[in-house]
Amino acid sequence: MTAVVLDGIVLGLQFGLLGVGLTIVYGMGGVLNLAYGSMAVVTATVVSITMRSGWPAGPAVLLGIVTAAGFGLLLNLTIMKPVYRRRGEDRVLLSLLLTIGVAFIVDGFLVWRYPIEALSLSVGGDPVLILGVPMRTGSLLASAITILAGGALILFFRATTTGKAVRSVIQDEIGARLCGVNPAAVRRLIFTLSGALVGLVAVTQSMTSPVPISAGFEITILALLVTVVGGLGSIRGAFLAGLILGMVNAMSSFYIGAYVTTIILLIAAALTILLRPSGLFGERT
Amino acid sequence: MTTDDINIASGTSGVLRGSGRDRRASYLAAFGAVAVTAFVLALLPIWIGDSRTLMGVAVAGLLFACYAIAFNLIFGSTEQLFLAVGALAGIGAYTSAIASDRLGIPFPLAMMLATGLAMLIGGGFSWIAVRRSLGIIFTGIVTLTFSLAFDNLLLGQRGLTGGETGIVVDAGSDTFLRQQIPPYYVFLGLVIVYLVGYVLLHRSHIGWAFRTLRDDGVAAELAGVDVARYRIYAGAIGGGMLGFAGALWAHVEGFISPSTFTFVHVDVPVVVMLVFGGIGTLMGPVVGSAVFTFLGEILASFSQMRLIVEGALLIALFLLLPHGVVPVLRSGASGLWRRLRPSRS
Numbered sequence: 001m002t003a004v005v006l007d008g009i010v011l012g013l014q015f016g017l018l019g020v021g022l023t024i025v026y027g028m029g030g031v032l033n034l035a036y037g038s039m040a041v042v043t044a045t046v047v048s049i050t051m052r053s054g055w056p057a058g059p060a061v062l063l064g065i066v067t068a069a070g071f072g073l074l075l076n077l078t079i080m081k082p083v084y085r086r087r088g089e090d091r092v093l094l095s096l097l098l099t100i101g102v103a104f105i106v107d108g109f110l111v112w113r114y115p116i117e118a119l120s121l122s123v124g125g126d127p128v129l130i131l132g133v134p135m136r137t138g139s140l141l142a143s144a145i146t147i148l149a150g151g152a153l154i155l156f157f158r159a160t161t162t163g164k165a166v167r168s169v170i171q172d173e174i175g176a177r178l179c180g181v182n183p184a185a186v187r188r189l190i191f192t193l194s195g196a197l198v199g200l201v202a203v204t205q206s207m208t209s210p211v212p213i214s215a216g217f218e219i220t221i222l223a224l225l226v227t228v229v230g231g232l233g234s235i236r237g238a239f240l241a242g243l244i245l246g247m248v249n250a251m252s253s254f255y256i257g258a259y260v261t262t263i264i265l266l267i268a269a270a271l272t273i274l275l276r277p278s279g280l281f282g283e284r285t
Numbered sequence: 286m287t288t289d290d291i292n293i294a295s296g297t298s299g300v301l302r303g304s305g306r307d308r309r310a311s312y313l314a315a316f317g318a319v320a321v322t323a324f325v326l327a328l329l330p331i332w333i334g335d336s337r338t339l340m341g342v343a344v345a346g347l348l349f350a351c352y353a354i355a356f357n358l359i360f361g362s363t364e365q366l367f368l369a370v371g372a373l374a375g376i377g378a379y380t381s382a383i384a385s386d387r388l389g390i391p392f393p394l395a396m397m398l399a400t401g402l403a404m405l406i407g408g409g410f411s412w413i414a415v416r417r418s419l420g421i422i423f424t425g426i427v428t429l430t431f432s433l434a435f436d437n438l439l440l441g442q443r444g445l446t447g448g449e450t451g452i453v454v455d456a457g458s459d460t461f462l463r464q465q466i467p468p469y470y471v472f473l474g475l476v477i478v479y480l481v482g483y484v485l486l487h488r489s490h491i492g493w494a495f496r497t498l499r500d501d502g503v504a505a506e507l508a509g510v511d512v513a514r515y516r517i518y519a520g521a522i523g524g525g526m527l528g529f530a531g532a533l534w535a536h537v538e539g540f541i542s543p544s545t546f547t548f549v550h551v552d553v554p555v556v557v558m559l560v561f562g563g564i565g566t567l568m569g570p571v572v573g574s575a576v577f578t579f580l581g582e583i584l585a586s587f588s589q590m591r592l593i594v595e596g597a598l599l600i601a602l603f604l605l606l607p608h609g610v611v612p613v614l615r616s617g618a619s620g621l622w623r624r625l626r627p628s629r630s
Contacts, residue, residue: 032422065550080603091421093366097560097603100553104596112590217549219434228426259441266434274417 003133005247005253010139010208012246013146014201018219019226020153021197023150027170027233028183030202031083031095033191035075035102036198037219043068043199044119044211047112057121065199072195075102076188084187107216119202120210142204149200150239157235166190170233198223225269231279240280245269289546289558312488318568319480326473329425330466339582340465344537346578347472351530352555353562353570354479359523361565362487362495363516364502366425370433371551373524374531375439377403378541379446381532385456387445390537392456399532400525405584407524408517415513439543451542455537475533476571479526483567492516557599563609572611 025033047064051057062110079102083095110117123141129135157163168176177183197217205211226245230237248268253261272279318541326347333339346461352370359367367373382400385392410431414424446452459465486492494515497505506512535541544550558577577595584591606613 079600089421094603098600101596101599104592108592108596144340259437262437266430270430271428273423274413277417277419277423
């Protein structure tokens with residue numbers, strides 16, 4: 001039982017960080033980035049290839065995350081330009097369709113060039129006993145990194161001027177502009193940050209189980225579920241939803257079975273939308 | 286009021302607009318377009334009828350045209366983003382296959398059963414979306430989760446669905462549905478029926494309601510249009526169309542597997558086709574599916590490239606031709622028409 005709960009927490013932390021990366025992009029004016037998982041896959045490919053050509057893990061991971069961040073920035077500077085000119089549901093719809101196109105190009109290209117590539121980082125060391133349960137060092141390291149990153153994010157959003165500027169844009173774009181915040185600069189920052197976050201999740205995920213190149217779409221969907229359950233645009237909500245869904249996932253895959261787990265996860269997400277369309281922490285729009 | 290005034294008052298969206306003589310003219314134009322399409326497509330087997338592969342591709346193209354027409358009715362006419370096109374067709378296919386092969390129900394009856402079930406589920410989506418007042422995006426996400434859950438269910442219920450390997454459909458194997466040419470005409474007939482249905486529906490009071498709620502949902506509600514009811518109509522009819530097409534496909538193909546009905550293999554191409562052809566137009570779905578079937582055949586030898594090309598096209602289309610090619614063709618044609626008889630304007 002304790003083991004299942006701990007597994008759920010490990011998984012949930014990563015779900016949470018995954019959701020945060022997507023939710024901040026949605027938060028700033030309703031842009032749904034469905035190329036999100038593709039950015040994770042880009043990181044996985046870069047890290048895996050550079051490591052095979054002899055790079056040590058540290059620089060390879062750094063390069064992978066920087067690549068994903070650059071990818072995010074590039075998206076914002078190119079394909080998102082016409083999206084920002086729209087308003088409301090039009091904007092969401094256009095962003096959704098354009099980024100699906102990007103996801104197709106990236107996933108199609110990577111699967112074509114590197115069909116069997118998968119990123120799997122092995123972290124050495126003996127299992128550590130936690131509450132009497134032996135935990136793999138990979139899971140522990142992944143959780144530690146995720147907690148650190150999550151903490152840093154919260155600190156950034158709460159305590160720095162830039163972070164507050166970002167939150168002001170999330171809350172009210174016009175109001176933020178009136179106060180002298182430049183929404184274009186904030187968007188650049190957010191898209192870069194979002195790419196870096198999902199790249200980081202790809203890395204931590206690969207410490208516990210391999211991340212195949214074909215997983216882009218799956219990662220996007222998972223992030224979307226976490227985001228929707230937590231409330232679109234809510235950082236707190238994404239973390240909480242990540243933990244809840246991680247726990248649901250661990251419990252049902254342990255007690256019921258692997259394939260039902262996905263269905264239970266999907267039903268949980270659908271029920272949340274139906275019972276509370278704004279999510280756990282979202283504001284009703 | 287002149288006919289021009291009525292034309293302006295009734296807006297420019299929809300297949301049929303205006304009233305009186307103008308409406309009759311556009312009505313004729315719509316049926317003319319359907320008839321020409323039917324005629325051209327009916328001649329296709331003369332060239333490719335010998336090739337089993339090409340006929341298979343053509344039938345698949347017609348199947349996608351059916352999907353796109355149904356999706357156009359749901360999304361184009363009433364702005365409900367159903368990302369469960371593949372799932373609804375899959376429900377039709379699996380229900381019909383299992384009901385006829387396992388339960389021994391005659392397959393035409395099983396197909397009706399499948400259509401009814403898909404109608405119920407499609408209408409159900411609309412009902413939920415209306416009751417919970419979900420916007421386009423949330424309707425999309427709820428139906429997407431349904432698609433994914435359905436896919437997992439197919440993979441998991443091995444005893445019933447054969448899991449990943451799929452099931453062989455026996456019902457229909459001793460009929461003309463399994464010959465080389467007839468399935469093509471069966472599906473062509475279905476496309477024509479769907480198109481004619483689309484025109485008739487848009488000409489009825491339902492069509493008027495669709496247009497008002499597409500132009501402005503709130504204003505339509507205030508003007509006394511029961512928006513909820515018409516959305517549910519669209520969801521149920523579109524769902525039934527998808528279910529029937531899927532069921533027919535199961536009996537024609539003789540084999541179904543989950544990958545035939547996944548989001549990536551059905552919903553995404555259908556959206557691309559419809560956007561290319563023109564959302565909310567009569568012939569858009571047919572033009573889109575014809576072009577993409579042709580394109581898919583050219584790119585068949587590089588199947589991975591196909592995904593890349595589809596993605597690039599999706600982006601290019603949305604940026605350059607947000608209303609699709611059919612409106613461009615139509616305005617080009619009417620421009621030509623006006624130039625041919627300049628004295629009357």
